[in-house]
Amino acid sequence: MSRLGERVEDFTRRVNEVIVSRPRGVIVAFLLVTAVFAGGLTAVTTETDATGGFTDDLPEQEALDAINDEFDDPFEADEETTQLIHDGNDVLTRGELLNSLRLLERIDSRDDLRMDSANGPATLVAQSLDPTATTPAEQRRAVERATSSEIRQVVRQLSENPQFTAIVSDDFNENHASASTSITVVSHDVPRGFSDDDLQDVQTTIGELADDEPADIRAFGPGVINSEFANIIGDSLAIVMPVLVVMLLGFLVVAYRDPIDLALGLLSLLMTIVWTFGFLGLSGIPFDQQMISVPVLLLAVGVDFGIHNINRYREETVKGIEPIPAMRIAANQLVIAFVIVTVTAVFGFGANIVSDLGPIRNLGIVSAIGIVFTFLTFGLFLPATKLEVDRIRERYGVPEFNSTPIASEDSTLGRLLSVSVTVGRKAPALLVVVLLLVGGGMGAYGMGVDTSFEQEDFLPPEEEAWYVEHIPEPFAPDEYTVTGTINLLDERFDANQDESITIFVEGSFEEDHALEALTSPDDDPPGTLAIGPGGQADAQSIVTVIQSHAENDEEFAALVARNDRSGNGIPDRNLDRIYDELFASSAGPQAEQFLTDDRRGAQVEYTVEAGASQAEVSEDGAEHAADFRYTATATGQLVIFDAITQIIFESAIQGLILALILTTVFLVVSYGVLEGKPMLGIVNVFPIAIAVAWLIGTMRYLGMPLNALTGTILSIAIGIGIAYSVHITARFIDEYNASGDTYTSLRTTLSGTGGALTGSMLTTALGTGSLALAVTPVLGDFGFLMAMSVVYSFVAAIVALPPALFLWDRFTTSGPRPNRSDDGLAAAGDD
Template sequence: MTRAGRWIEDATTRLNEVIVSRPRTVVVAFLLATAVFAGGMTAVETQTNPTEGFSEDLPEQEALDAIENEFDEPFTAETERTQLIHDGNDVLTREETLTMLRLLERIDSREDLHMSSANGAATAIAGTIDPSAETPAEMRAAVAGATDAEFRRVVRRLSENPGFSAAVSDDFNPTEASASTTITVIRHDVPQGGADLQSIQTDVRTLANDEPADIRTFGTGIINAETGRVIADSLLIVMPVVVVLLLGFLVVAYRDPIDLALGLFALLMTLIWTFGFLGFSGIPFDQQQIAVPVLLLAVGVDFGIHFINRYREETVQGYDAVPAMRTAANQLAIAFVIVTVTAVFGFGANVTSGLDPIRNLGIVSAVGIVFTFLIFGLFLPAAKLELDRLRERYGVPEFGTTPIASEESALGRLLAVSVSVGERAPAVFVVLLLLTGGAFGAYGAGVDTTFEQEDFLPPEEEPGYVEYIPEPFAPSEYTVTETLSLLEDSFSASQDASLTVYVEGPFEEDHALEALAAPTDDPPDTLAVGEGGRAETTSIVTVIRSHARNDEEFAALVARNDLNGNGIPDRNLERIYAALFDSPAASDAGRYLTDDRRGAQVEYTVESGATQSEVSADGRQQADRYRYAATATGQIVVFDAITAIIFDSAIQGLVLAVGLSGVFLVITYGVLEGMPMLGIVNVFPITIAVTSLVGTMRFLGYPLNALTATILSIAIGIGIAYSVHITARFVDEYRENGDVATSLRTTLTGTGGALVGSMLTTALGTGALGLAITPVLGDFGVLIAMSVFYSFVISVIALPPALFLWDRLRSGSPTAETTAPVEPTGDP
């Protein structure tokens, strides 16, 4: 050991001496800290908007926000709007229209629902029948007074109206005047301090359910309400399973009710500290954060099993409690610090992400790991000593005092097999493992990256196990995903197959409209869906042309100012706009041109089957062709931008976690033991484990998404603990006897037994997330469990040959092994 290493060891020994000599003081201090953090738990806020935070500061999202704020978008669900989705065989009959208008009348009569306006197929029909009808009651009276023939003529006439077309489903038949689905959007003028949108939309849903027709309520408030229930239901399903699994393994590992209670109390303290930090820091608890308590419980169990197991290894040899705890604490302290720091690097690497939810997950999980180390590294041994003294004073018997595995046990012999195998040809095994890991990594480089709102929502069909979940753990009924599917199926043209370009410029200038229409002539492939390879667009230009066909006076005005005869006016544009906005087409014009004439949007129809990345790339290329400043936006483009950031975050987090962990371990082993190459040996197994995980993800079809993108760096943070614990124990044994094979066998039969227990608890505990309601959490749980298993198995398999090779390289002889204890002095 180096001089610096001895100084660090002496400092650690002095700290551990405080723990074993003044355990009661340590226990009281931690209990007081727990009380403080418990106060912070009351300030924890739940983030119910599933995609909020992912698109913040993106230019594409800023353009989309500008569109939603500046344009009159009557059929989109925004913050203060509620969608009523009317579904049936034919919802454009007079009777079904009256049903919708009657519902609007009931909503309008409720002052607490703050309805300021409503736009949809029913209101458009009523407004055409009687242009003077303004309230839902007047509109209902107008429709009720119309004949069936008059009603159908109005619907046929409205078929050329873009606003009406956007409000009816794709199967709209203008000849039969029929459609299976319509959308009506209600605007709410909620005063400052008034009711929140969630409660308003819940009340609207209650009114809609009273109607005989199938009218669904949809909007931001409904999504947030169900997302909140998803978070609560997922926790209610997952956490009891995690607790039961961990409890089962703790019973096997501890085999003593008092030790078991102590371990569970330490886990509870970890959660209190972490959630208290959430409250004090103001970081919201969202769906991603559900993974944090599961991870911390799994890591805490790992620490607890190691400590109790190492303590028992000393007590079974006849040592008293204090000397046994002193030895266990001294041997495990450095290993715990190394594991904690590398876990912080792994979890904390996500703080570099450009997405707030992933960054917050990195912060909270990294802080939680530090809390776990403090509680299990300082509080647990002190509390264990105090409890053992009380047991001895009151004569309480011990029920389990032996470690999990020994050299003579079947588990010990199984774990030691890799020592015999790795000793024969270590270089060959190391090269073979490197090639295997490289092959997995090369294959896994093609793993998909996605970002979809549906990832955060419950599946349309509940998993089969849900029906067997008893109350009060049974989840709620959800409608959001089913409603989204209905919208996607019924309104495919407006839901998915479109892209928007937001254009900023002075649109009163002559030729401004020509400049707006010019880029449609030769668009990129995914936008060339019109005749002759032109783009199929909807904009203020198409609204002007449409209104000119229906209004002779307006058509004459356009013709007088159209210099080249293409239907697009080239001068006196402000006069054109004034006439347009003072006509029945004003609502359509307001969708595509702002009141100040400084902003316009152009909607493009997209080639069916085009991928998100293809559409986004072509949209950005098309935006660059505009004369004025233009930005491609829309859900497709925003989600594609987020997807790119997710992939960058995953790779950046992985590289950062591996790099920081490797540098830290090299420095640590160099300073402590004078053997820096042990740091490289430590990173070797986890690197292979992560590349194997990525290859498995691609093979099984798991994509990198908003949560699984963190899996690579988190796998480093969790998985490296196995190689660190094995290496740390190996170094201690190697100091004593100087023989690699003997040291490895002792390590794998002693520490290896504890690693098996912690691997099972961590894998099954985190794997319980697979039962979560939302797919993104389920995928994350399965992959974490898989990464833990890979990390353990590969550490047991890869470390023995790597350590044999390390020793032979150190000694400069392919067969050099010493039989007497040595004091290593450093790498060559």
Template sequence: MSQLGDRIENATIALSEIVVVRRRAVIVAFLLVTAVFAGGMTMVTTESDATDSFTQDVPAQNALDAVEEEFEAPFAPDDESTQLVQTGTNVLSRTDLLANLRVLERVDEREELRMASANGPATLVAQQLDPSATTPTEQQRAIRTATDTELRAAIRAANEGPRFDSLVSDDFNPNEASASASVTVITHDVPQGFSDGDLQTVQTTIETMAADEPADIRAFGSGIINAETGQIIGDSLALVMPIVAVLLLGFLIIAYRDPIDLALGLSALVMTLIWTFGFLGFSGIPFTQQQISTPVLLLAVGVDFGIHIINRYREETVTGLEAVPSMRIATRQLMIAFVIVTATAVFGFGANALSDLPPIRNLGIISAVGIVFTFLIFGLFLPAAKLEVDRLRERFGVPEFNSEPIASEESSLGRLLSVFATAGDRAPILLVIVILLFGGGMAAYGTGVDTSFSQEDFLPPEEEPAYVQYVPEPFAPGEYTVSSTLDILEDRFATNQDESITIYVEGPMERDDALEGLVRPNDDPPETLALGDENRVRAESIVTVIRDRADRDPAFAALVARNDRDGDGIPDRNLDRVYSALLSSPSGDRAERYLTEDRRSTQVVYSVEPDAEQGVVTAQSQEFATEFRYTATATGSIVVFDAISGIIFDSAIQGLLLSLLLTAVFLMIVYGVLESKPLLGIVNVFPILVSVASLVGTMRLLGLALNALTATLLSIGVGLGIAYSVHITARFVDEYDRRGDALDAIRTTLTGTGGALLGSMLTTSLGTGALALAITPVLGNFGLLMGLSVAYSFIISVVALPPALILWDRASGAEARAMAALRS
């Protein structure tokens, strides 16, 4: 061992002595720190705006923000608006129109709801009947007193306006004056400093008012989405954490088989959560849906550490050794392994901290910090507390219930695990080749895994899983409406909700050739924008508004004709006059959706082929934007979400490669310094490579994509899964140095440490797998894959390490003999 290795060994011995000899001081120090972090827990905030947190600083989103800021959207309201979505047999019936207006009346009466105006079928029809009816009360009177004939005539007249068709469902029948759904947009007059939380309060209050009506009316908007997303966080924790707690408790009972040891283990787990959430509060990082996985991961790792320290301690005490010497041996042997596991876990979890997406970056930071806390509590506090409790137990004559280690060479579990040692010794080369081929095949298959990002990932499904109805109070989740409302908007307002991309054009729009430059690229559109049999684009722009107005207004048509030198219907001179006439006409509101007030930018909205892939649409629309005369940027939800999907994929690969590289280099240095065996670092990484490949292949096999949360699994899988390989290798090295025989060392390792690893694997995989019961799909998929990842890591470590270590021993022996021959 080198001098540096000696120093590390001495430092480990000194730390173990502090834990063993000054255990009371250690316990008091940790309790004081816990009290400090408990204060930080009160400062934890939540962030429920799931998708917005991912889109920060994405160029396509910046362009979309500019579009939404500069132009009035044709259908979706801005952030200071609330939608009333009404469904029924006929929402244009007198009864349903009056129900809609009653909700508006109640909203208007509440000053704190800040209703500035309302625009919907009910208000438009009422004003057709009585143009002076400007309040919901007056509008109710206009509809209530109208005859059936007058009401139908008013609906048909309202349909002639520019907005009515966007506020009723696609099945609107003007002859029958009927539709199955409608949208009413309430605009709020908000003061400066009006926050998202204030809007959420306003919209949830309106939601309660709408629910009081016998008609099917529901409020919808960003505040409602944020409220339900925040509710999902609480409901998911309330549903998952008790299940995790029961599973962990069950396995801890089996692993410890002693109520006092069980209480110690649970206390350490609680301290880990207090420290982590306290740090979350002090750091100001908000708690999001993605971070629901963090306490589950930390609990799983804490259980792993706890089982190892208690089990290793018991292995010594059952031989008759006293408590203090037994804990000294256990801590000295496990401390290095714990440090290695913690460092590699930090590499794996912390690799996500380099992501360009803030939620993934925050998840990486919190997970990395939490795993360090876990090491400190279980590596230092738990051994000290165990010794002190055992001293008190002996002093007061409290009996021990069961102090046997989980497995031994004579146990059935020990004999089962030793089979892998025998198999690895008999055909190591064959086994390693088979494992490599399996891992390579899974990796090749997994290259076809999809990457996705969508708002639906963060929302509960429209129909909750069947098991939810059996969940008792107070763990039962609440009711959610966002998903079903989105389905209504997508299904019944398809004309207004067509998949589309927006080309945001910046340039002098009063130049003579400005409008010609907007339509010229349409002559050769990409295939995803070429619709119908004629492969023509379906575009909405300021040119569309000009043409539509010219068709309805002869005077305006004459103005366009006088300024259209080439006769194609698009004016190419005196555009300032054309714009002024258009904006002062009844089509002015519609024109403002496509042309800014300073006439320096415009937007062109293109419908997209419905079955086109997101990535193809994005690539083609970005190429298409280069065909415009002025600076043009392709944007829209398709482009933004595809950009985020790309960042998610890059983050996953970057995190995986970084965590593997750092882990491999670190392990080679550690084993080189401590044991003069650097190649053991490579042997350590071998199983985790195969397990990660298996995980990616499984994702594709199950049809699961790399999304906002599952993308973190690759590096987290390295950080969490490497623990099994490290514990086996660390114990092997210790036994190998004492015995000098690789097979004997592997057999002892698997029957001793292997039993503890099996216990921790079961608790970790089932504990993290409990997230599969979460309400949101993104968390459910993460839990399922996390459980599989841990199981793969254990199984492949137990199967792959014995032949790999046997080959390492043979290679080391051959090298030693060759060096001896050279020296002789």
């Protein structure tokens, strides 16, 4: 061991000596810190916009924000709308129209709902019957006075009105005057600065009013979506945490087999959660859906530390060693392993900090800090508390219920775990090569895994899972409608819900060639934009506004014709005068949506091919923007979501590589400094690399993409999974230094530490797997994959480490070693 290694061990011994000699002081210090962090719990805020945080600082989002700023009048009030989705056998009957109007009348009577106007089939029918009916009450009376046949006649007449056909479903039948679904848009008169929370309150209240109606009418809008996002967080925690606690209790009862030790473990877990979420509140980081995974991850690591601590302590006490010397031995042996596990876990979790996406960065920060807290509570607080409690038990004669370790060499579990040692000794090189080939193949296959980012990832499924109906109050989740509404709109309004992108063009649009330059790229657009006649683009711009107004205004048409030298309907001189006339006309408000007041910015909206992927549309949008003579930028939700998708994939790979490099370097340096055996660091990383390769291969095979949360799984899997290799190696080194025999050391390690690892694996896998019960698919997928990564890491450590350690012993050790002889090996092989 080097001098530095000796200093490190000397420091850890001094720390451990404080724990065993002054346990009360340690306990008091931790309780005081817990009180401080408990105060931060009240400052925790919840992020209800599940996708909003991902777009922060994104160039594509900044371009869209710039468009909104350019084309919105800062002195006008904001306009907010709520959609009322009316579904039924036929929503255009007299009775159903009256149901819609009664709801509008109730909304209009509430000043706090700020209704300014409403536009829907019921209002259009009522105004066709009585043009003077401007309020919902007047419109209701107009429909009440009409007969069913008169209503049908008006609906047939409105079938020629694009405004009407746009808000009824695709199954609208003109002859029968029927449709299964309709949309009514309620506009709200709101002051400038009307917040998202205010809109959420308004739309939630409207939804409650709609629920009271006999018809199937539901409110829909950003406020409703954010409200459900907020409920999802609470409901997911209410489902997952009790299940997690029950599972942990079950396995901890088996692992500890002593109610007092069980209580100490749970107290340490609780303290870890309080510290972590107290930090969350004090730091100002919001709690979002991704953060639901943090307590599960911390509990998983905490359980691992707790089981190892108590189990190692018991291995010494069953030998008759007194508590303080036993804890000193256990702590001195485990603290280095705990430090290594903590640092590597911080590397694995914290690697997500490199992501360009805010929520993923926040997850990396909070989980990395939480792992440090976990080490402190289980590495310092738990041993001190265990010693103090045992003193009290001895003083008052409280019996120990079961103080034996989980497994031993003589137990069935111990013998089963050590099988890989016997197999690995016979052909270690062959086994390592086979494992490398299989792992490499799975990794190569897994690199074709899909990546996605969709709003639906954060929403609950339309159909509730089978177990939801069996959840008792108050844990039962709310009823969710957003996903069903989105699916209904996609199904019934497919023809009216075209996907689109926007291209923002910057330049001087008073130059003679400006409008020609704005339209010329549309003659030969890329594939997903070529949906117009003759393969042209279907675009809406200041040019289409000019042409539309010219069709309705002869004087304006003449002005355009006089300034159209090419005769193609696009003016190419005196554009400043044409703009002045257009903006002063009835088409002015529409023109303001496509050309800025200073005439130096224009936006063009393109309808894209139905069913085209985000990647295809984004690529074609960027290609089309490059064809403009002026500076042009493609943006819109499809483009933004595709940019996020690419960042998720890049973040996943960068996080994986960073975690692997940092972990490998740290382990090589650690084992080199502490034991003079740097190659053990490479050996440690070997199993986790195989486990991650299997994990990403499994993701592709099961069709589970890298998304907003599962994109973090690869580096997190390293952070959690490396613990199994580290604990085995740490125990192996101690046994190896004592005996010098690899085979005997591995058998002792896997039958002793392997038992604790098995208990830790079961609790961690089932604990993280409980996330599969969460309301949203993104959390469910993460929980399932997290459980798989734990199982893979455990199996890889048990199967891959023994042959790797045999090879390490063969190539790094030469000359005679103590207690190692052919007779000794033969005797060990007879076990």
